[in-house]
Amino acid sequence: MILRKSIPRNLKQRKWQYSGAILLLFLSVMLYVSLSMAISTLENRNKQFSSEHNQESFHFVPGESLSYDLIDKWEEEFDVALETRQYHDFKVAESTLRLFESTDQINIPYYSKGERPDQPGEIAIADGYASTHGIEIGDQIKIGSKEATVTGYVFLPDYIYMIKQQTDILSNRKQFGVGVTAENALQHFSEALRTEVLGLTEDGKVPENFRSAITNDVSLLQFVPSGENARIQFVESEIEAARATVTALPLFILGLSIIMILILMKRLMDMQRKEIGTLMALGYRRKVLSLHYIGYALFVSFTGSTLGLLAGGVLSIPITDLYGTYFNLPAITLFDWNSMVLVIGFVIPVLLLLLVTFAVVNRSLQVSPLSLLDSKGVASGKKSLFEQLPFFKRLRFVNKFRLRLLFRRKARVFYMFLGVMFSTILLLFGFTMAQAMDDLVDTTYKKILTYDYAVYYQSIRTGEVSGNQSPFLVSELSVEGEEVNLTGFGMEEQTTHVQLFNGEEKLNKQLSEGVIISEPAASVLDVSTGDSITLTNPLNDQELQVSIAGITDIYIGTNVYLSRAAMAEFLGYPEDSYSAVWQNEKPVNTRHIYKIENKQKVTDSFETMSKPTRYSIFIMAFFAVLIGVIVLTLLTNLIVEENTPSISLFKVLGYFDDEIAKLVLNVYTPLVVIFYFVAIPIGIMAIRGMMDSLVEQTGFLMPVDLNWGMTILGFVIMMGTYWLSLYFSKRKLKNVSLQEALKKQQD
Numbered sequence: 001m002i003l004r005k006s007i008p009r010n011l012k013q014r015k016w017q018y019s020g021a022i023l024l025l026f027l028s029v030m031l032y033v034s035l036s037m038a039i040s041t042l043e044n045r046n047k048q049f050s051s052e053h054n055q056e057s058f059h060f061v062p063g064e065s066l067s068y069d070l071i072d073k074w075e076e077e078f079d080v081a082l083e084t085r086q087y088h089d090f091k092v093a094e095s096t097l098r099l100f101e102s103t104d105q106i107n108i109p110y111y112s113k114g115e116r117p118d119q120p121g122e123i124a125i126a127d128g129y130a131s132t133h134g135i136e137i138g139d140q141i142k143i144g145s146k147e148a149t150v151t152g153y154v155f156l157p158d159y160i161y162m163i164k165q166q167t168d169i170l171s172n173r174k175q176f177g178v179g180v181t182a183e184n185a186l187q188h189f190s191e192a193l194r195t196e197v198l199g200l201t202e203d204g205k206v207p208e209n210f211r212s213a214i215t216n217d218v219s220l221l222q223f224v225p226s227g228e229n230a231r232i233q234f235v236e237s238e239i240e241a242a243r244a245t246v247t248a249l250p251l252f253i254l255g256l257s258i259i260m261i262l263i264l265m266k267r268l269m270d271m272q273r274k275e276i277g278t279l280m281a282l283g284y285r286r287k288v289l290s291l292h293y294i295g296y297a298l299f300v301s302f303t304g305s306t307l308g309l310l311a312g313g314v315l316s317i318p319i320t321d322l323y324g325t326y327f328n329l330p331a332i333t334l335f336d337w338n339s340m341v342l343v344i345g346f347v348i349p350v351l352l353l354l355l356v357t358f359a360v361v362n363r364s365l366q367v368s369p370l371s372l373l374d375s376k377g378v379a380s381g382k383k384s385l386f387e388q389l390p391f392f393k394r395l396r397f398v399n400k401f402r403l404r405l406l407f408r409r410k411a412r413v414f415y416m417f418l419g420v421m422f423s424t425i426l427l428l429f430g431f432t433m434a435q436a437m438d439d440l441v442d443t444t445y446k447k448i449l450t451y452d453y454a455v456y457y458q459s460i461r462t463g464e465v466s467g468n469q470s471p472f473l474v475s476e477l478s479v480e481g482e483e484v485n486l487t488g489f490g491m492e493e494q495t496t497h498v499q500l501f502n503g504e505e506k507l508n509k510q511l512s513e514g515v516i517i518s519e520p521a522a523s524v525l526d527v528s529t530g531d532s533i534t535l536t537n538p539l540n541d542q543e544l545q546v547s548i549a550g551i552t553d554i555y556i557g558t559n560v561y562l563s564r565a566a567m568a569e570f571l572g573y574p575e576d577s578y579s580a581v582w583q584n585e586k587p588v589n590t591r592h593i594y595k596i597e598n599k600q601k602v603t604d605s606f607e608t609m610s611k612p613t614r615y616s617i618f619i620m621a622f623f624a625v626l627i628g629v630i631v632l633t634l635l636t637n638l639i640v641e642e643n644t645p646s647i648s649l650f651k652v653l654g655y656f657d658d659e660i661a662k663l664v665l666n667v668y669t670p671l672v673v674i675f676y677f678v679a680i681p682i683g684i685m686a687i688r689g690m691m692d693s694l695v696e697q698t699g700f701l702m703p704v705d706l707n708w709g710m711t712i713l714g715f716v717i718m719m720g721t722y723w724l725s726l727y728f729s730k731r732k733l734k735n736v737s738l739q740e741a742l743k744k745q746q747d
Contacts, residue, residue: 016637024254026308028254033308033311034319046160057205063220074213084197096176099189101184102181115151117185130150158229158231159178278373301354420679423625443553445603447553478538479536484525487558515533516550518551519555523701531547637728640665660733676718
């Protein structure tokens with residue numbers, strides 16, 4: 001009974017320290033639960049939507065019209081379901097709206113609001129596109145030369161990630177959206193329609209030899225399995241990447257919380273040595289005392305985990321909606337409970353805290369009651385090796401006192417290092433990501449890709465092009481022994497539209513010596529200049545072993561660049577063949593053009609994306625400051641508490657509060673400075689490692705570079721965090737009374 005009453009009293013006396021530990025645990029559990037539950041709900045939405053609405057297994061675009069007999073032949077021969085779908089890209093204000101005719105077997109539209117269009121002149125548009133452009137149900141919008149009535153909002157299973165072209169990296173709803181009109185009603189808006197064939201198989205894979213059978217009957221402009229479809233795969237890749245990284249941040253905060261509890265419990269056991277010895281002498285068993293002290297950890301772990309669990313569950317709903325909006329996924333389910341997330345988010349932190357606390361408490365209770373009753377009091381730390389050095393005895397008292405605080409508390413110095421390093425990494429991540437977005441656009445799209453338009457034709461062409469055009473071949477390539485898809489470009493060495501730089505060195509002339517690959521391709525393949533790879537292509541059975549002549553500073557896309565002659569020979573085309581051209585003028589005659597890539601729209605998409613990235617800097621900085629303040633304040637408060645008798649004695653001797661603060665608290669200032677600069681290379685390596693692990697899923701590699709401006713700004717923020725923690729601790733130092741020194745003597 002007496003022991004139970006002491007727990008609330010001790011918690012109240014050290015409320016700031018235990019509250020800080022609870023807050024760290026709360027943040028850890030909240031972040032883990034909210035992100036994990038959001039990802040789990042997003043994954044379930046994606047699976048349910050894809051399954052119930054028959055997401056395609058593949059699609060292809062033929063170079064000519066198809067007969068129903070030919071489609072029936074393919075269906076029967078390969079046991080697949082095929083359905084044709086017509087579409088056309090319309091200009092709507094400053095954006096492009098890709099309008100499809102409705103399907104009823106494959107890629108079945110999902111209407112979230114309003115009604116399905118069933119009359120010519122009626123359309124349903126993507127919810128995200130409508131909200132971006134302020135279009136409401138019932139509005140009239142101009143489609144081509146006709147007026148269209150919006151009857152509802154629609155989601156398409158093959159446009160979950162809403163990008164115009166497969167090679168696009170970013171979705172920009174200001175520039176592109178999709179919509180659906182009634183079956184056989186698309187001709188109401190335009191006669192110039194394109195046709196694609198959708199395919200569905202039971203196992204979701206392309207039947208063996210299916211593609212080669214099609215190419216024997218018709219020419220192909222595009223063939224895209226669902227596993228290589230960026231509009232489908234990007235959300236799945238994002239889920240995999242997020243699942244792999246979602247535990248890193250919460251786990252580190254959990255580690256900080258556990259270490260803090262261990263420090264607090266060790267401190268408590270040291271302070272109550274005589275009480276423990278007295279209780280053991282009176283007959284209290286070690287088991288009873290162990291359960292008593294574990295009660296502190298139980299209170300902290302249960303309180304922090306419970307609050308974090310509740311807050312994380314609530315926070316996961318808006319995070320899920322944010323993900324769903326970004327990926328154009330309908331809110332089929334609002335919230336999906338994942339029992340494993342709840343178990344891990346609650347049970348694991350509680351068990352870990354209880355186990356490590358039991359280990360510390362049990363070790364302290366192994367001492368005999370007589371030793372505990374000794375007048376040793378609170379342990380002041382073992383004499384360090386540094387103190388045994390000859391010159392240490394010749395130091396002034398002030399310097400000796402400050403150095404003892406440093407070298408006798410190695411565990412707390414290490415804990416301070418972890419806190420500073422964690423805060424530094426968060427700051428660096430925010431800074432480098434913002435800078436990386438600018439560098440990525442400037443280097444890739446301004447310095448290297450100097451063209452304005454990439455024009456892709458419906459068929460292979462030969463012969464000369466106009467002087468302001470650069471012809472090239474493009475094809476999907478594979479690397480033998482690697483599950484990596486590359487985009488191969490066969491280009492002229494002397495072209496001015498693509499200048500393959502590596503730093504300030506131009507690599508175009510090295511195309512005659514081998515191939516040039518992009519930074520993401522080099523990262524995914526784990527190769528460097530001078531290595532050899534074997535390329536394969538889907539058009540024939542040829543293999544091409546090539547040497548990597550250089551790596552260009554293109555950070556978007558897993559690309560490989562060859563000379564046009566080598567590419568043509570590899571694909572089995574005439575030497576002067578080309579399938580597309582780079583140029584600076586906007587194409588006028590679009591009759592034989594399959595698609596047009598507008599570079600300005602791509603850069604605008606990155607600019608749009610960079611805005612929320614810059615906002616995230618403030619979020620990162622907030623978490624960095626919050627974690628830093630909590631960790632450093634807990635430590636400095638603990639230092640004040642440990643040295644209360646010394647502080648009181650200094651006051652008796654006439655020292656002022658500021659002088660005492662310099663002796664007791666400011667001693668750690670040089671360490672914070674050192675730890676910050678030591679954490680910088682560690683943080684850069686960690687961020688680069690994370691970028692390398694995500695490049696295969698995202699298709700682009702962020703250039704992680706740190707300049708002096710970022711370094712200085714981060715240093716200012718970190719030191720501001722440290723001085724803020726000192727401010728809170730100095731307030732506690734001022735409250736130490738002169739009588740504490742006398743109490744110590746009485747003890």
